[in-house]
Structures are given as structure tokens and as C-alpha cells.
Amino acid sequence: MHIKTIILEGFKSYCQRTEISGFDPQFNAITGLNGSGKSNILDSICFLLGITNLSHVRAASLQDLVYKSGQAGIKKATVSITFDNKDKKSSPLGYESYPELTITRQIVIGGKNKYLINGITAKNETVHKLFHSIKLNVNNPHFLIMQGRITKVLNMKPPEILSLLEEAAGTKLYENRKQETMKTIQKKDLKLREIDSVIKQELTPTIDRLREERASYRRYETVTRELEYLTKFLVAYDYIRIKETISQKSDSVQSMVQELNGYKTKLEDLESKKKDVGVEIEELETEKNLKEDQELQELETRNSENQKNEAVAKNRCKRADDNLKTIIKEVKEQTRQLENSKKALAEKVQELNSISGAEYQDMLSKAEKAQNDFEEAEKNLQAVNAGMLRAADGHAASLNEQLRLAEGDRSTADTHYRQLGMKIEHLTKEVKTKRQDCEKSGAFNKGQSDDEVRHDKLKLEVNKLNELIDKIRTKQQQFGENMTCRRKIEMLHQEINSSNRDLMNLQFEYRDPRPGFDRRKVYGPVAKLVQVKDMQFAQALQTAAGAKLYNIVVDSDDTSTLLLNHGALERRVTMLPLNRIRGNPVPQNVLAKAQQLVGRDKVFSALDLIEFDRVLTPAMEFAFGGCLVCTDLDTAKRVAFAPGIEKRTVTLEGDVFDPAGTLSGGSRAQNAVPLLVKVAKLHQLETELQGLRKEHATYENRMTETMKLEKELRIENGKLQEAKHNLNELEFRLRETDKHRLRIDLEAMEAELQQLKGQLTQAKEKCKEAEEKVEQVRHRVNNAAEEQDKERKLAQRQLEQARKAMQETQLQLQNKDFARDRLNIDIQAIENEVTTISNALKQMTDAEDAAEKSIADERKELEKVLALLKESSKELEQHHAFLKELTKKIQLKRNEMESLKSKISATGTAIEKLSHEIDVAARAREDNEALLRKQLKSNPWIIEEEQEFGQPDGPYCFEKNNPSEIRTRHLVLSEEKQKLNKLVNVRAINSLTIAEDQYNDLLNKRKIVMKNKNDLQAYIDELDSKRLEILEKAYSRVNEEFDLMFNTLLPNSSARLRPPEGKSMHDGLEFKVALGGVPKDSLNELSGGQRSLVALSLILALLQFQPAPLYILDEVDAALDLSHTQNIGMLIKNHFKKSQFIVVSLKDGMFNNANVLFKTKFVDGVSTVNRHAAIKC
Structure with missing residues (x-):
């Protein structure tokens, strides 16, 4: 590139x-x-x-x-x-x-x-x-060879030149890795020392100690292992039972599916037959319709009209009947209301009569008598003052007048006595004659007629029912106290709510700071936890405690912390934890000294004036402990500043003396009720409420009995009314017979005779009294002056008594009159209601008569319609005669169709039922399969050990090991394990296992560290070997290239890298140069240009080594x-x-x-x- x-x-x-x-x-x-x-x-x-x-x-x-x-x-x-x-x-x-x-x-x-x-x-x-x-x-x-690199190379020392060769050969990397590896080995050595220290100082003593505690754990392990085996056995047993249930459900589903397929085949056959029968019915009905002519249609039309008319007539009759029924129902309802109103009216009238009856008349008589007595007493006093005396009848008259009147009364009594004697003599003759007539007619025969026997029984039954009803009403009156109790509870609730509003600052609401919090740990504010023994000290105790009355008492500081942090308190409160709070009560010797100074009845300890639970002693000592209560201001001042006492004192009015020199009080409202008085009143109300609630609960429990009594009263009243009715009818019938009339007349005459004899005895007594009265008046005539003064004092005393009696009776009469007026108003309202209902009932009765007449008219109309319908129906039946056979065939086919439908319906029902049973069985199988999967998921070992379930002589043999006994054994071992859990130091055993695991783990780690250390040392040796090998190759190759490069740059010259004299190549390299075959001892013998060529040749040679x-x-x-x-x-x-x-x-x-x-x-x-x-x- x-x-x-x-x-x-x-x-x-x-x-x-x-x-x-x-x-x-x-x-x-x-x-x-x-x-x-x-x-x-x-x-x-x-x-x-x-x-x-x-x-x-x-x-x-x-x-x-x-x-x-x-x-x-x-x-x-x-x-x-x-x-x-x-x-x-x-x-x-x-x-x-x-x-x-x-x-x-x-x-x-x-x-x-x-x-x-x-x-x-x-x-x-x-x-x-x-x-x-x-x-x-x-x-x-x-x-990259920059300016100055050549000069730098020329100034390098042998180790630096060696470093250049190492960098070119790549062995510098080996050296760096060697240094890193040596550091790693040092870390491994440090780790080995740490591991040995942990094993020697920590794990070995811990393991030795824990192994000593292993013996007590042997039984626990045995029980645990057996319990694990029993648990697996029971799981295996349940697993096998579930699999068997699944298999049974699968077989059941398969059987029901086969049965369902049979029903479906049967249903298809029935549907086919139904279709064929339907076709036959359609053919027969077509044939029937072809044979029906216009006359049949006319007859059917006319008959249909008659049927419609019949339906209309019946409907009108039905509406009339319904109207009548509705009216009758309304009449009954109004009658019932009328009876209820009359009953209520009778009750009110009865109540009015009870008030206005004998008791009221007696009260009225008493009031009238009291008024008359008062008037008579006034007249008597006036008469006595006028020189007249009171006679025996209460009237004032002169003594001579009283004597004349007394003699007249005696004459009248004698005359009445003689007249009564004559009447008795005459009536005795008549009774004798009437008795003879009764004997002649057989009225005294011993055998009684059936009516008489029944009359006696009914009379006895009426008396018994009256007594029973009186008893029931007496019990009901007792149960009526429940309403009074309920009203008292409501009134107490209102008073308690009012008191709670006054004591709002004592309300302490909080939320449970954690689930399951025991609210008994919170006792509440101090004010609600004390009871004042004598309320005259309430104000003093309130002043003594002050704001501490609002402090909340709890059992411990932990509870107070929970409430303050997590109780969602609505206001700031001060907590008094009983385990932390300490008071400063007045010592007994100080109290004794104060009482000796002013008297025991003038100074008291505040704690002695209250009652509280002994558990709350620390809080009460904190709130009331350091204070003395005195009866007056001077006493409080003397005690507060007395040497050897010097305690805070409070007077009954709430004035405070402090030994520090402060005096407080005097600014209190005169009518203010002390807080502790309010709390005491609240406690009293709550106690009273609790008692009333218990009483009310008793009444509520007896309400069922009250309802039974009311039901019993209604039943007995019904029986009484029936018995009275029967008795009245029987008495009326008996009065119609001659024997009964004779006997009744005889009984009446005998009763009158007895009454006259009684009156004769009374008349004789009155004659005697009249004679005595005449003698008394004569005595008074002879002692007139003395009697005058005595009568005057008696008249004055009787006037005062009469005035007082008159006022009392008038007040009672006013209360009765008020009740009578209220009842009269109620009676007037009920009478108006009765009148209204009676008028409505009369109107409904008229409507009922009109409805009955309407029904009669509608029924006549219905009879006419029915006659026409009968005639048209008869003609229609004659016309249908020739269609009867055809209709019969159709009906037979229809019957067959209905039979097929019934069978199809039954088959369909069976299919639905069977399908439902299949679904239920399938769901049951799925539930058991789900339970099986859950068992497998919860117990993965089942898959490995399932083949042993139920095997004879195996660990899961269900025949030799009774599962129910296993369950019992499992329960026993579980209980034993729970007991052992409390006795065995399981944590120590677990710690032993952990310590042994740590020990073994550290040993394994030590072996790994030692192995890694040895591997690293071997790796270092290998790197050193490779480094030497590569370095030697690089040394040889670079020397060749160095010599070639230098000879190219400076012909007829040579240059090599050689170790310093007496050292090896690994100690460093230096330049050896020869010019024209003449070696040079050092580079200083060369010119500047030649030295630069040497350095450049070395650089290019190094570049050539790895280009x-x-x-x-x-x-x-x-x-x-x-x-x-x-x-x-x-x-x-x-x-x-x-x-x-x-x-x-x-x-x-x-x-x-x-x-x-x-x-x-x-x-x-x-x-x-x-x-x-x-x-x-």
C-alpha cells in the first residue's frame, strides 16, 4: 500500500x-x-x-x-x-x-x-x-526519520543501541510483557499470602468451632432427609394419580366421541325421513285444497265473522268482569282502610275514654270536690267568724239548727229502715212463688242442655282470653322502654359530640405508621388519662400541668419516632415515651413538712389528687409531680417560700407561686369551665352511653320476642272476638226459652233480695249513726263557747288544706284536659277520614251495581253471538264431512312428522348433552394436564425418576407404602422439624457449610494462583528463550545490512555492531568501523560526515530488517x-x-x-x- x-x-x-x-x-x-x-x-x-x-x-x-x-x-x-x-x-x-x-x-x-x-x-x-x-x-x-535523529543515534550508549535493535526485532515488546508478568507474579505472591492468612487466622478456627456444633444437627439432618424423601414420594403419588386421571378422561372422551358420531348418523337418517313425510303432506294438502269450493270459503268466512263477534263479545264481558273485579278490589281496599281508620278511631276514643273515664271523672270530681271544699271552708270560716258552727255534713249552722237537722236525719233513717224491711218481706214471698214455678217447669233439673253447657264453656273461655290478653299487653308495655332507651342514647351522642368539639385540641388522629401497628402502644393525651378525685381541685391541677395535658403518652421512644416520621400527624405534638420520660415528684418528707406547716387539709400533692393507671406513673410524675396544691392564696405563698420546702404551689383558683419569685394568675374568665372538668364529664357520658348501649342491646335481642307477642296478641284478639260473638248469639238464643227466662228472673229477684238485705244492714248502721250524731250535737250545745274557738282554728286549717288541694287537682286536671284536647283533634281528623272513605265507598258501591248490570247486558249479547256461531259451525261441520278422511290422512302424516321432529329434537338434545360432556371431560383433562405440567415445573426431578414410580421394591412403591400413612408421617416429621428448628443452631450449620466452602474455595484459588504463577514463570522463560533467538537473528541480519549499507555509502569500508569488550550482546552494542581495512577504536577517529554515514547506515539497516x-x-x-x-x-x-x-x-x-x-x-x-x-x- x-x-x-x-x-x-x-x-x-x-x-x-x-x-x-x-x-x-x-x-x-x-x-x-x-x-x-x-x-x-x-x-x-x-x-x-x-x-x-x-x-x-x-x-x-x-x-x-x-x-x-x-x-x-x-x-x-x-x-x-x-x-x-x-x-x-x-x-x-x-x-x-x-x-x-x-x-x-x-x-x-x-x-x-x-x-x-x-x-x-x-x-x-x-x-x-x-x-x-x-x-x-x-x-x-x-x-519516520526526522532531523537530528542521526546525531541522537551517534550519542547513544551501548544499552541504547541494543534497545534500537530490540525495537527493530520486536523483542522490546517481549521485555515489556516480561515486566508486566513479573508484576502479576508479585500480585500472585501477595494473594497467596492473603489466602494463607485468611485460612490460618479466620477459617480454620471458625471451622473447628462450627464442627463441634454439628452433633446436635445430626437428628435435624436425618429428619430433613426423610422429609425430603416423603415429600418426593407424595409428589410422585399425586403425579401418578393425575396421569391416571388424564388417561381415564382421554378414554372417556374417545368413547363419547364414538357415541356422538352414532347420534349424528341417526340424526341424518331422521332428517331424510322428515323430508319425505313433508313431501307427502304437501301432496295431500294440495289435493285437499283442490276439493274445497266457494261455499266452504263462504261458510268459513261467516263462521270466522261469528268467531270474531264471539271474541269481541267475550272481550267486552271480560273487560266488564275485570272492571267489576277492580271495583270490588277497591271496595275491599277502601273497606280495609275504613276498618283501620275506625280501629284507630276506636283506639283514640278508647284512649280518650280511658282519660275521660272513671279516672278523669274521679279527678274531675276531686277537682270539683276540692273547689267545693275550698268554698265550703271559706263559708265555714265566715260562718264560724259570724258565730256559727260546722255541722256533721260540713255546712255551717247554729247549734240549735244543727240539733234540729240531726233529729230530722234520725227520723229519715228510721223511716228508710222500715221501708226496706217491708220490701224484703214482699220480695221474699215473690221469690218463693217464682221458685215454685221453676220447680214445676223443671228449670232446676240437674242435667243441663247443650246450649247451657256450651254457654258456660264460652264464658270461661272469654274470661281466660281476657286474662291472657292483659298479660300480653303488660309485657308489651315493658318492651316499650326500648324507645326511651334509644332516645336517651341519641341525646347522649349529641352531648358527647358537643363535648368533643369543646375538647378538639385533645383529639389525636394518626395513621398506622406500618402494617399491623399495635394501637395499644399509644395511650393518648395526658388530660384523658387522669381522673380527678375531687372536682374542686380541677382548676388547680389544670394549672399545675399546663400544656403538658396535651402531650401524647406512648409506650416507648421507638413508637414516638414511628408516629412522628410515618404517622401523618396533622399538627405538632409532644410525645411522652414511658421508657424515657422521668418526673420530679415532691418527696414525702417535703409534703409532710408542708402539711405540718399549714395543716393536712390545706396542702396536697398534685399526684395524690388524681387517679390513673400505674403503667402511666412516669408520665404523670412528669406532668404533675413537682407541684403542690393549696386551698387558698396565703397558704400557697407560705408553702412556696418556706425554707426546706420551696416548691411550686397552685391555689384552687389557679394562681401559681414559684420559689424563683414569680406569681401568675388572676386573668382567668369567671365562668370558664376547667379542662379536666370537661374531660370528666365526657368520661361520665361515655360510661353512661356504654351502659345504655348494653341495655339497648338487651332490648334489641328481645325485639323478636316483642314481635312474637304482637302476633300472639292479634291471634288471641281474633279468638276473643269470635268467642264473644258466639257467646252473645248463645245468650240471645237461651233468652228465648221459658226455663231460662224463669231461672234468669229468679236469679235477678234473688240478687235484688240480697242487695236489699245489704241495704237494710247499712240503713240500720245509719240509724245508729244518726242517734249518735243527735247526742253529739246536744253535747256541743251544752259547751258552745269552747266549741266556737276550736271550730275557728279548725276552719282556718281546713281552708289552707283545701286551697292547696284545689291547686294540685286543678294542675292535674289541666294536664288531663291538654291530653284530651290533643286526642279530640286526632279523633276529629280520623272521623273526617272515615267520612271521606265512607263517601268514596258509597260511590264505589254504586259503581259496583252499575258494573254488575253491564255484565248482565254483555252476557245476553254474548249468548246471541254464541247461537249464531253454533249455527254456522254446524253448517261448516257438515261441509267438512267429505274432507274428513283426507284430513285424517294428513293428520296421520303430521303425527308422523311430529314424531320425527320429536325424535330429531331428542337426538339433537342428546348430541348437545354429549358434546357438553365431551367439553367438560376435555377441560378436566386439560386442567389435569396443566396441573401435571405445574408438577413437572415445580419438581424437575420427576423426569429422571418417573420410571421408578410405582415399581415394586422401588423407592416409590405405592403398594407397600400406604400414601395416607406417608402423609401422616410427613406431617409428624414436619412438626418435629419445626421443633428442631427452634433447638438446632441452623445458622451455625449453614455457616459451617459456608466456611468449609470458603475454605475449599480458597484452597482451590490457592492452587489456581500457584498454577498461574508457575504458568507465568514458564511463560517468562519461554519469552526469554524466544527473545534471545529473535535478537540473535536480528543481530546477524542487521549486521549484514549495516555493513552493506555503510560500504555502499562509503566504499572500501566496513561497519559492524559488537558487544563491549568483556561483555555479551545482552549488555549492549557499540559501533566497530574499519576504513580501508584499518579498524577504528572509536567513532571519534572519524570525521563528522563519516560518523553521520555510520548512524544513517544503521538506521537504514534497521529499516530493512522489517520494512x-x-x-x-x-x-x-x-x-x-x-x-x-x-x-x-x-x-x-x-x-x-x-x-x-x-x-x-x-x-x-x-x-x-x-x-x-x-x-x-x-x-x-x-x-x-x-x-x-x-x-x-
């Missing part, structure tokens, strides 16, 4: 695009005046090859390579070189197929540096590899005369025919031997290049 063309644009002195073409494949020379740009061409080649040491191209930075460093408006430099690549032997790797390679490098000031290969952008590394593959490494440039495709020489002949320069040109031309030389020289002797000469000029600040043909001598 050699250069064909170089294109420069913006590079150094070549500002314009300059194309240098026509390069010779062997020898090219460049000449020109100094500063004309000839060396810039060589710099462009080095630039393209990717040189990194810019000093070789006389630049400090890449910007210096741009024309005038970019100051002239040109901002980029481009170098493009075209290489001839036809010689495939010297082609770069990977580019053998390209006849030419055009490589371009471009730099932009402040921009990118890019390469192009054949117009395609390429990476720097790609281009460098391309040139390295053809021995053009510009950063280690054996092919590159391109060599660049920059004025290497500067120190030589013309004859020697010409010899160099001839040498290059004759000895380097396979490489391309580009030589910069100012001497004709050099470039006259070149095949192509390029001359540079510097015109108007820009370099130009001209090509010239070879100069022939």
Missing part, C-alpha cells in the same frame, strides 16, 4: 485546496527553499496518521495546524490522502477488497476532530488500528557532502524497492535519484507545490 494523492486545505501554510498527486510507489523527493512548506507536507502525513506528540509536527496545539491559527478567517484544516491498495498482501486488515483507500482527517477550531474512510465517518481508534496493522504507528515511528510500506526522511543528508548524499539516494533506490520513500532534501545528489520530485514555493503567504519528472543523469 502506498500514497497516490495528498490533498491539503487550510493546513498550516496551505490555505487553499492544494492537491499533490502523482506520487511514485518507490522514491519521492520534496525540495524547496526554507519556509516554503516542504516539511509541512510530511507534517500533514503524520497528522493524518494520528500523531499525538504535536512537537514532532512543530505545533503546540491542534489550532496551530490551521492556517495562521484561524486568524485569517479559515477555521478548519483538512488533510486527505489516497492510498493505492491493490497489493492485497500489504493491505490493512478488513480492507482487502478496496483497490483504493481515501482517508481524511479534519479539525475545526473550537469544534470536533473527525476521520473519514472513503467518505464515511470513522472513529479515531478505527483509523489507528488500520495504520497499526501495516506497521505505521506514528506514535512509535520507526518509519514498512512507507518511510519519511526529513533532511537526513543535511550534514553530508554531495557525493555521500548521492550514494544515499542510490541506496534507497536500489535496496528499498518494496517500500515508498518520501524524502525532503535540499541537495541535488539526493533528489536526482528520486523518481518524482515535488518543488514547493511560498507565494503571497501561501505555499504551492509543483510536480517534476525524474531527472536522468
Whole structure:
């Protein structure tokens, strides 16, 4: 590969695009005046090859390579070189197929540096590899010989000259690799020492300790192995069962498919028969239609009209019936509503009567009596003040008047007594006569009639039902307490919500900081965790704790951290962790001293005034511990500043004395309720609510019983009404018989006789009382003055009692009147409703009568239509007589068709059913196959051991090993393994395994390191051997070429490289020169030109040893005369025919031997290049 063309644009002195073409494949020379740009061409080649040491191209930075460093408006430099690549032997790797390679490098000031290969952008590394593959490494440039290289070679010492030979031979690379390998060996030695240290100091003691713990693990391993075997056995058993199920399902599907095919064949035969029968039916119907005439059509038309009329008439009848039913239904509904309203009215009336009944009348009587008593007491007092006295009947009168009245009452009582005696005597005679009549009629016979027996039973039944209903209603009244309880719960809820609003600052809401968080760890704010023993200390305790009442008590600092970081708190709070918080309670001796100073009933410890859970003691001591509560201001001041006490004190009103000298308080609202009082009220409400909820739950549980009682009450009421109805009918029937009337009359007369006798006894008592009253009045007449004063005091006392009684009864009566007014309003509304429903019911009754009349008319019309239809039907039947046989045949065929359809339907159903069963079986098989695949995926060992499943005497013999027993054994071993897990140090065993693995691994690594070390040492020995071999070959070859080159440049001379005296070649080399057969001891004996020829000859000899495709020489002949320069040109031309030389020289002797000469000029600040043909001598 050699250069064909170089294109420069913006590079150094070549500002314009300059194309240098026509390069010779062997020898090219460049000449020109100094500063004309000839060396810039060589710099462009080095630039393209990717040189990194810019000093070789006389630049400090890449910007210096741009024309005038970019100051002239040109901002980029481009170098493009075209290489001839036809010689495939010297082609770069990977580019053998390209006849030419055009490589371009471009730099932009402040921009990118890019390469192009054949117009395609390429990476720097790609281009460098391309040139390295053809021995053009510009950063280690054996092919580049610059000015000063000869002088440098001449000044080299023997080891440096040897280094040149090594570089030419390539053994320098061996030496570099040897050094790297030695470093690697040192690292391996260090690694071996580390491994030995770890084994000796760490692993060996650990393994010895862990091996001692292995004995307790033996049972665990045994159980584990057996458990693994049992697990595999059960998996194998399940696997075999699944496979058997799949096989059974497959056989079942195959059998059902065969059966399905048989059904499908049968269905095809039935369809064929159906088609044939259909054809026969069509033929018969065609024949029938041909025989039907116009008269038949007329008859059918008339009959059809009659049928339509019948349908219309029936429809009208049906509508009339439906209308009647609707009306009847509405009547029933209205009747039901009317009954309900009447029932409600009766209940309200009954309630009104109960209020307005005997109790109300009694209350009214009491109120009237109280009013009368009050009026009588006033009159009595007035009469007594007027000199009159109160008689026994309560009226005021003079004593003489009272005596006259008392004597009159006695006379009246005597008269009434005598009259009663006469009535009893007369009634006794009548009873005797009536009894005789009853005996004559047989009314007293022992045998009772059926009606009488039934009457007694019904009467007894009515009494029992009344008693039962009273009991049920009593229970219902007890259950009615549930509503009262519910209302109390609602009221308590409202009060609790109101209290919670007042205590909003005590609400602590948070989110669980992690799943499963135990909320019992959070106790809540301090204020809600204390109970004040006596509420008179509430304000003092609130002042003592202050803001600490709002602090949140938790069990530990971990809980508080969780809540603060992850609890999503809505406001800033202070946490009191019980495991961290500490209080400063008042010592008992200080408290005793304070109580001794002011008295035990005037100073208290704040902690003694509250109750709390003992678990919360640290938090309570923190909040209340350092404070004393005093009953008044003076006491608090004395205690706070007393020597030996000096504690913070708080009064009941909340005033604070601090030993530090501060006093606070006095700015509190007078009506403000202390926070702890509100909290106590909330606790009380919640406790009461909890009790009511329990009570309500009890009532709710008994609601079912209440519903049963209501149902039972309805049933018993129905029975009672029926029994009363039957009893009334029976009594009415019995009253119609003579015997019964006689007995009833006798019983009534006997009852009246007994009543008169009772009245006679009362009359006798009244006569006695009247006589005593006369005596009392006579006594009072005799003691008039004393009685007057006594009566006056009694009248005043009775007036006050009457006034108080009148006020109480009037208040009770007003309440009753209010209830009666409310019931009257309800009754009036229900009566209006009853009236409305009654009117509507009357209208509906009229509508019902009209509907019944409409039905009768429609039915008459229907009868007429039916008569016409009957007549037309009869004529039509006569006409159809002759078609009967034909119709019969058609019907037979149709029956056959229906039979075929039925069979086809049954066959189709069987096919669908069988298809569904096949699908179900197939899905079941697929499910089992999926389960089988899952088993195989979860247990890959099944594939290897499947052939042993179920084999006799094998590990998976299911006959000898009962799977159910295996499962039981598996469960037992699993439990045993869980127990052993808790006892055995499994981690230590695992650690032993890990330690042994680490130990073995380190041993293996040590062996590997030792092997690598030995391999590296062997590799070094091999490299040394190859290096010596190659170096000796290079030494021999370079010496030959060196002597030849020097003899060519300086005829009749010789030059060799020899080791220094007393040393070997590996210690260094030095020049040995002979001129005209005379050896020279050193180069100092030679002239400057001759020394330059020696150095140049060595350089060219080294180049000849491993030739590159391109060599660049920059004025290497500067120190030589013309004859020697010409010899160099001839040498290059004759000895380097396979490489391309580009030589910069100012001497004709050099470039006259070149095949192509390029001359540079510097015109108007820009370099130009001209090509010239070879100069022939």
C-alpha cells in the first residue's frame, strides 16, 4: 500500500485546496527553499496518521495546524490522502477488497476532530488500528526519520543501541510483557499470602468451632432427609394419580366421541325421513285444497265473522268482569282502610275514654270536690267568724239548727229502715212463688242442655282470653322502654359530640405508621388519662400541668419516632415515651413538712389528687409531680417560700407561686369551665352511653320476642272476638226459652233480695249513726263557747288544706284536659277520614251495581253471538264431512312428522348433552394436564425418576407404602422439624457449610494462583528463550545490512555492531568501523560526515530488517557532502524497492535519484507545490 494523492486545505501554510498527486510507489523527493512548506507536507502525513506528540509536527496545539491559527478567517484544516491498495498482501486488515483507500482527517477550531474512510465517518481508534496493522504507528515511528535523529543515534550508549535493535526485532515488546508478568507474579505472591492468612487466622478456627456444633444437627439432618424423601414420594403419588386421571378422561372422551358420531348418523337418517313425510303432506294438502269450493270459503268466512263477534263479545264481558273485579278490589281496599281508620278511631276514643273515664271523672270530681271544699271552708270560716258552727255534713249552722237537722236525719233513717224491711218481706214471698214455678217447669233439673253447657264453656273461655290478653299487653308495655332507651342514647351522642368539639385540641388522629401497628402502644393525651378525685381541685391541677395535658403518652421512644416520621400527624405534638420520660415528684418528707406547716387539709400533692393507671406513673410524675396544691392564696405563698420546702404551689383558683419569685394568675374568665372538668364529664357520658348501649342491646335481642307477642296478641284478639260473638248469639238464643227466662228472673229477684238485705244492714248502721250524731250535737250545745274557738282554728286549717288541694287537682286536671284536647283533634281528623272513605265507598258501591248490570247486558249479547256461531259451525261441520278422511290422512302424516321432529329434537338434545360432556371431560383433562405440567415445573426431578414410580421394591412403591400413612408421617416429621428448628443452631450449620466452602474455595484459588504463577514463570522463560533467538537473528541480519549499507555509502569500508569488550550482546552494542581495512577504536577517529554515514547506515539497516510500506526522511543528508548524499539516494533506490520513500532534501545528489520530485514555493503567504519528472543523469 502506498500514497497516490495528498490533498491539503487550510493546513498550516496551505490555505487553499492544494492537491499533490502523482506520487511514485518507490522514491519521492520534496525540495524547496526554507519556509516554503516542504516539511509541512510530511507534517500533514503524520497528522493524518494520528500523531499525538504535536512537537514532532512543530505545533503546540491542534489550532496551530490551521492556517495562521484561524486568524485569517479559515477555521478548519483538512488533510486527505489516497492510498493505492491493490497489493492485497500489504493491505490493512478488513480492507482487502478496496483497490483504493481515501482517508481524511479534519479539525475545526473550537469544534470536533473527525476521520473519514472513503467518505464515511470513522472513529479515531478505527483509523489507528488500520495504520497499526501495516506497521505505521506514528506514535512509535520507526518509519519516520526526522532531523537530528542521526546525531541522537551517534550519542547513544551501548544499552541504547541494543534497545534500537530490540525495537527493530520486536523483542522490546517481549521485555515489556516480561515486566508486566513479573508484576502479576508479585500480585500472585501477595494473594497467596492473603489466602494463607485468611485460612490460618479466620477459617480454620471458625471451622473447628462450627464442627463441634454439628452433633446436635445430626437428628435435624436425618429428619430433613426423610422429609425430603416423603415429600418426593407424595409428589410422585399425586403425579401418578393425575396421569391416571388424564388417561381415564382421554378414554372417556374417545368413547363419547364414538357415541356422538352414532347420534349424528341417526340424526341424518331422521332428517331424510322428515323430508319425505313433508313431501307427502304437501301432496295431500294440495289435493285437499283442490276439493274445497266457494261455499266452504263462504261458510268459513261467516263462521270466522261469528268467531270474531264471539271474541269481541267475550272481550267486552271480560273487560266488564275485570272492571267489576277492580271495583270490588277497591271496595275491599277502601273497606280495609275504613276498618283501620275506625280501629284507630276506636283506639283514640278508647284512649280518650280511658282519660275521660272513671279516672278523669274521679279527678274531675276531686277537682270539683276540692273547689267545693275550698268554698265550703271559706263559708265555714265566715260562718264560724259570724258565730256559727260546722255541722256533721260540713255546712255551717247554729247549734240549735244543727240539733234540729240531726233529729230530722234520725227520723229519715228510721223511716228508710222500715221501708226496706217491708220490701224484703214482699220480695221474699215473690221469690218463693217464682221458685215454685221453676220447680214445676223443671228449670232446676240437674242435667243441663247443650246450649247451657256450651254457654258456660264460652264464658270461661272469654274470661281466660281476657286474662291472657292483659298479660300480653303488660309485657308489651315493658318492651316499650326500648324507645326511651334509644332516645336517651341519641341525646347522649349529641352531648358527647358537643363535648368533643369543646375538647378538639385533645383529639389525636394518626395513621398506622406500618402494617399491623399495635394501637395499644399509644395511650393518648395526658388530660384523658387522669381522673380527678375531687372536682374542686380541677382548676388547680389544670394549672399545675399546663400544656403538658396535651402531650401524647406512648409506650416507648421507638413508637414516638414511628408516629412522628410515618404517622401523618396533622399538627405538632409532644410525645411522652414511658421508657424515657422521668418526673420530679415532691418527696414525702417535703409534703409532710408542708402539711405540718399549714395543716393536712390545706396542702396536697398534685399526684395524690388524681387517679390513673400505674403503667402511666412516669408520665404523670412528669406532668404533675413537682407541684403542690393549696386551698387558698396565703397558704400557697407560705408553702412556696418556706425554707426546706420551696416548691411550686397552685391555689384552687389557679394562681401559681414559684420559689424563683414569680406569681401568675388572676386573668382567668369567671365562668370558664376547667379542662379536666370537661374531660370528666365526657368520661361520665361515655360510661353512661356504654351502659345504655348494653341495655339497648338487651332490648334489641328481645325485639323478636316483642314481635312474637304482637302476633300472639292479634291471634288471641281474633279468638276473643269470635268467642264473644258466639257467646252473645248463645245468650240471645237461651233468652228465648221459658226455663231460662224463669231461672234468669229468679236469679235477678234473688240478687235484688240480697242487695236489699245489704241495704237494710247499712240503713240500720245509719240509724245508729244518726242517734249518735243527735247526742253529739246536744253535747256541743251544752259547751258552745269552747266549741266556737276550736271550730275557728279548725276552719282556718281546713281552708289552707283545701286551697292547696284545689291547686294540685286543678294542675292535674289541666294536664288531663291538654291530653284530651290533643286526642279530640286526632279523633276529629280520623272521623273526617272515615267520612271521606265512607263517601268514596258509597260511590264505589254504586259503581259496583252499575258494573254488575253491564255484565248482565254483555252476557245476553254474548249468548246471541254464541247461537249464531253454533249455527254456522254446524253448517261448516257438515261441509267438512267429505274432507274428513283426507284430513285424517294428513293428520296421520303430521303425527308422523311430529314424531320425527320429536325424535330429531331428542337426538339433537342428546348430541348437545354429549358434546357438553365431551367439553367438560376435555377441560378436566386439560386442567389435569396443566396441573401435571405445574408438577413437572415445580419438581424437575420427576423426569429422571418417573420410571421408578410405582415399581415394586422401588423407592416409590405405592403398594407397600400406604400414601395416607406417608402423609401422616410427613406431617409428624414436619412438626418435629419445626421443633428442631427452634433447638438446632441452623445458622451455625449453614455457616459451617459456608466456611468449609470458603475454605475449599480458597484452597482451590490457592492452587489456581500457584498454577498461574508457575504458568507465568514458564511463560517468562519461554519469552526469554524466544527473545534471545529473535535478537540473535536480528543481530546477524542487521549486521549484514549495516555493513552493506555503510560500504555502499562509503566504499572500501566496513561497519559492524559488537558487544563491549568483556561483555555479551545482552549488555549492549557499540559501533566497530574499519576504513580501508584499518579498524577504528572509536567513532571519534572519524570525521563528522563519516560518523553521520555510520548512524544513517544503521538506521537504514534497521529499516530493512522489517520494512514498512512507507518511510519519511526529513533532511537526513543535511550534514553530508554531495557525493555521500548521492550514494544515499542510490541506496534507497536500489535496496528499498518494496517500500515508498518520501524524502525532503535540499541537495541535488539526493533528489536526482528520486523518481518524482515535488518543488514547493511560498507565494503571497501561501505555499504551492509543483510536480517534476525524474531527472536522468
